[in-house]
Amino acid sequence: MEMISIGLLGLGTVGTGVVKIIENHQDKLMHQVGCPVQIKKVLVKDINKQRAVDINVNLLTTDAEEIINDADIDVVIEVMGGVEETRDYLLKALRNRKHVVTANKDLMALYGSELLTTASENGCDLFYEASVAGGIPILRSLVDGLASDRITKMMGIVNGTTNFILTKMSKQGSAYEEVLKEAQQLGYAEADPTSDVEGLDAARKMAILSTLGFSMKIDLDDVKVKGITSITEEDLGYGKKLGYTMKLIGIAHREGEKVEVSVQPTLLSESHPLASVNDEYNAVYVYGEAVGETMFYGPGAGSLPTATAIVSDLVGVMKNMRLGVNGKSAVTPQYEKILKEPSEIYSKYFLRLHVKDEVGVFATITSIFSEHHVSFEKILQLPVKEKGLAEIVLVTHQAALQDYEDILVKLRDLQAVKEIKSSYRVEGSSK
Amino acid sequence: MEMISIGLLGLGTVGTGVVKIIENHQDKLMHQVGCPVQIKKVLVKDINKQRAVDINVNLLTTDAEEIINDADIDVVIEVMGGVEETRDYLLKALRNRKHVVTANKDLMALYGSELLTTASENGCDLFYEASVAGGIPILRSLVDGLASDRITKMMGIVNGTTNFILTKMSKQGSAYEEVLKEAQQLGYAEADPTSDVEGLDAARKMAILSTLGFSMKIDLDDVKVKGITSITEEDLGYGKKLGYTMKLIGIAHREGEKVEVSVQPTLLSESHPLASVNDEYNAVYVYGEAVGETMFYGPGAGSLPTATAIVSDLVGVMKNMRLGVNGKSAVTPQYEKILKEPSEIYSKYFLRLHVKDEVGVFATITSIFSEHHVSFEKILQLPVKEKGLAEIVLVTHQAALQDYEDILVKLRDLQAVKEIKSSYRVEGSSK
Known part of the structure; x- marks a missing residue:
């Protein structure tokens, strides 16, 4: 290969981070992959908008087809968000034999299975490390690092906004509404925080994590969800007195052949490794039958951490290209999904x-x-x-x-x- | 491939764990690799010894050559320990085109570079995840998960014995000698604890970690070492009053092109993610320019956690065999080693x-x-x-x-x- 060409769908904060990392780490990428990497085209909504990154305006396009149908583009990186339209773009890209790297948890939670199958049928890689806990290489660790173990429990603080809010409520003794406003001012919560505070964002990530960790196709609908909006200072106070810290925890638990997956506010014993994960940080606690307790900690979001995960996936794709083994690393779910009944969830x-x-x-x-x-x-x-x-x-x-x-x-x-x-x-x- | 055959060098606690995992997880391995995995021969010192695992006595041998020279054996797993003799065995095995998985930190810290080169020359994989922090997939995370980032600092609690001792000293207010005895009784410290308490074990792991993280050949001699034997209760008490926790920390720090690597007792701010890593647990804190702060936590030793790392490496070797890409995943160090002078270490x-x-x-x-x-x-x-x-x-x-x-x-x-x-x-x- 003389050069690997990237098409970038989206140039928001994460897309900008991807451009920066590819530019700044050109020598490291070159050393690992053996050839230069260029960004060939970038899909944007408005070509003339001011940008936080210095990018040749000729690379910008408002037409996704120009990327998806460009025969020279090897890898499509999707950081535009959205679900239905994005799904169409990525399916087309995969059918045109482009590898795909995505940070889109909504898409992967809903259509991950379809996209992975399409990738596999077309000999393409589809990597999505950045879709769960941006800065933490948790998906790789589940698939490779713990490949030989049987994972029975995963507990995740996988939403930075709610962890920030709960940490502040706990430390300051302030009310939910007050801290939410503070989080919005600081940019840790969106103007419409529903998806975060109602636990939906965390649920999408738990669907992805449990599908991989249990090798079982867990759908978003299988995840029971409760958000943090009704948590009061009193609850936090009582928790503290009893030795507990309140966290929004995604729990995926397997017993025998049956599983449960939920996201809910949970009083966590202070001695639990997750209890000291504060502020906007994320962490995933994994219990394996052989390995015992492990935990992966890091930034859950943010432009550069998420971009790091994306470019690491890109390096994975490119290494596979060099070796000629793309589209062969995905392992399909091994087990039939059996959900626990409420009488079996303890x-x-x-x-x-x-x-x-x-x-x-x-x-x-x-x-x-x-x-x-x-x-x-x-x-x-x-x-x-x-x-x-x-x-x-x-x-x-x-x-x-x-x-x-x-x-x-x-x-x-x-x-x-x-x-x-x-x-x-x-x-x-x-x- | 109809069957993958393993030769096991050593059948102590970790070797026993490897045998158990391969037996118990045969269906998972089969699903991932596509063919059965068998242990064909096991090197032991005494064939007639009682064992904690049910193994066919005909598989046992006291002659390493029977494994190294067996044309049917695809992968050699080394869990016998030792350095010089073991190095000879593994070099021979690699030259006979057998892939190698090892848990031997002493060997990798001293001869890692030679072994990796030999592996590469012979188209073989040499994986050694289990040599650092047994249950934590940290080497993969450095090589793959953070592939696109520039790692500037790694701090590790990479020795369980000393962390157990320091945690007990801190919680009980007891003296070092007293806690050491307790640790020896509980099996957390060896009869001769020198290698652990003097920091040598941690130094070997830091040499391995920094070589990978900085892409620079760091030798064991480059690591400055100080152990925990002279730490007193008074020091822990003062630390606590000032908001610090005493930990034996391996620090690898890069600034510009220069690095420092050391292992020493360190007073760690209580808000640092590593400060709450207690008892025999290990953790590696990694700071990357783009990703920021991440941490990997888990059991640092133990029969099953270490065996999990070994079998996960084995899965990696077998996936590469299936794809025909063995011996191509190692990346040689990219940078010349330049150590900081004492006037540059802050x-x-x-x-x-x-x-x-x-x-x-x-x-x-x-x-x-x-x-x-x-x-x-x-x-x-x-x-x-x-x-x-x-x-x-x-x-x-x-x-x-x-x-x-x-x-x-x-x-x-x-x-x-x-x-x-x-x-x-x-x-x-x-x-």
Whole structure:
């Protein structure tokens, strides 16, 4: 090969980072790949816009076909985002035998399987390391580094925005709404933060991670999702007292042949490796039967970290080109997907209730738990400001989700229960 | 390929783990590689010894040549340890066109370059992920995951024994000797702990890591080493008060074209990601110009974690066999090694002195620092039990190692300085 030519779809912050890295690290790329790398064309919306990177205006185009159909372009890097249109572009690019590198988690969570199959049919590579936890080479580690192990549990802090918000709430004792505004001002949260704070972004990443880690086709719909918008300072305070830190955790758990995948606010024991992952950082904790506990930590987003992952994927594609082995590294899922029923999903739970401060209420409540064979690790009754009410805070031992949900229904029906203030999954042991 | 045959050199705890994983994960290996994998021969010292794994006694041999010269054996896995004899075996195996997977850090730190060259000349793979931080796929992450980035700093807790000892000393407030005994009883330290506690084991791993991370041939002799044997409870106590945790840290730092590599007890700011890596766990912190801060955490040793890394390397070899691309993935060092001079190595330092409690002593001492343009982040004078003495504890701002060493020489010569109690490198900011 005399030269490898890249077509870039998108020139936002990540695209700009890709251009910078390819320019600045030309000698390193050359050393690894054995030939120069050039960016031949870049798809943009507006050719005349001011850009944060010095790029020849002749390289810019507003017509994706000019990239997808350019016979000289070897690799298409997709950093434009979006789903349906982008999917069409990438399918066409793969059919035109261009390798693809993408950072698009939405696309991969929804159409990853179709795109990977198309890539394989056309002898092309499709790499997407940057789609999960930008700066952390987690997908490679799952596929190669832990290739011989059986992964049974993955827990991820895979959304920087929510981790930033929860860290601030916890450190400052501030309310959610207040910290969200701060995060928006600092650029850590978008004007419309829905996808982040409702857990959807994290769910997409967990679908991708669990598909790879369990070798099982997990769809986005399989991931149960709960966001962070209803978390209060009180919850964080109680958590802290009990030795827990609140994190938005994606959990993928395999037992035997069955799996569960969810994203939800979780009270994490302070001694858990994920508990000290703060601010906008991401981390993925992986438990393998043989290796035991491992964790991968780093920036989850950001222009340069994400661009690093993309260019590392590009290096992978180019090394494969040199060796003539593109399109052969993907391993199709080995197992049929079997999701756990709610009666098979076990966890500990934190529950906070306001109840009428009357004789017998405490006993009535605890008896509902024991009817469902759920016992307590900790239970506290505390006075509250409002007259005639008491607060009950409890942490259960391991309980089936089905039982726990049945209990919640019964508690809501009780006259004596004024309000279920909050309920969270708990991981690890309290103090 | 109908079948891939393995020759195993050594059947200690790690070798036993390798046998177990290959047996237990036969279907996963088959799925990834496309053909069965068998262990054909195993080199042992004593054929009749009781073993923790059920293995056909006919597979065992006491003659390495039976493995090295067996034309049917595709891959040699080396878990016997040792250096000179092992080197001969592996060189022969490579010349006989057998791929090699090794967990031998001593060997790789001393003869890695020779072995890799021989592998490449013979079209063979030589993989050694298990030689550094057993359960953490760090070498792959450096070579592939961060392929496009320029790594400027690596900091590693790469020895489980010393991390276990320092964690216990810190949590229990116990003395080094006492905790060492406990570690020996629990099997976390060997009867002769020299290689661990003097930092030699960590130094070998840092030589391997920095060679890969900086693409520069770093020899074991280039790594400055100091162990943990002289660390006292007092030092840990002062560290804690100032917001630091004591860790044995391997530091590899590149500035411009020059590098420094060392292993030494280091007071680490509690907010540093490595500060919460406790007990026998390992972690490698990597700073890349583009990606920023990342960290890889996991078990550093142990039979199964190390065996996982070995079998993952084996999968890598077998995938390459299937694709016909063995011996082509190694990248030779790109840069000439240039080591920093002591005048170019900058760090903060913690120093604890006992001085005569006389007028002017404090001023004399601080004036020595200012002569060398070293200023203080923190300086405390405290009374000590012994009459007529005072204790001075100080943390410097960034200082050149040369200056700091010159200062130490001058302090030792001072009449007023009774004893230099301790001196450590400091990373991060104090409280």
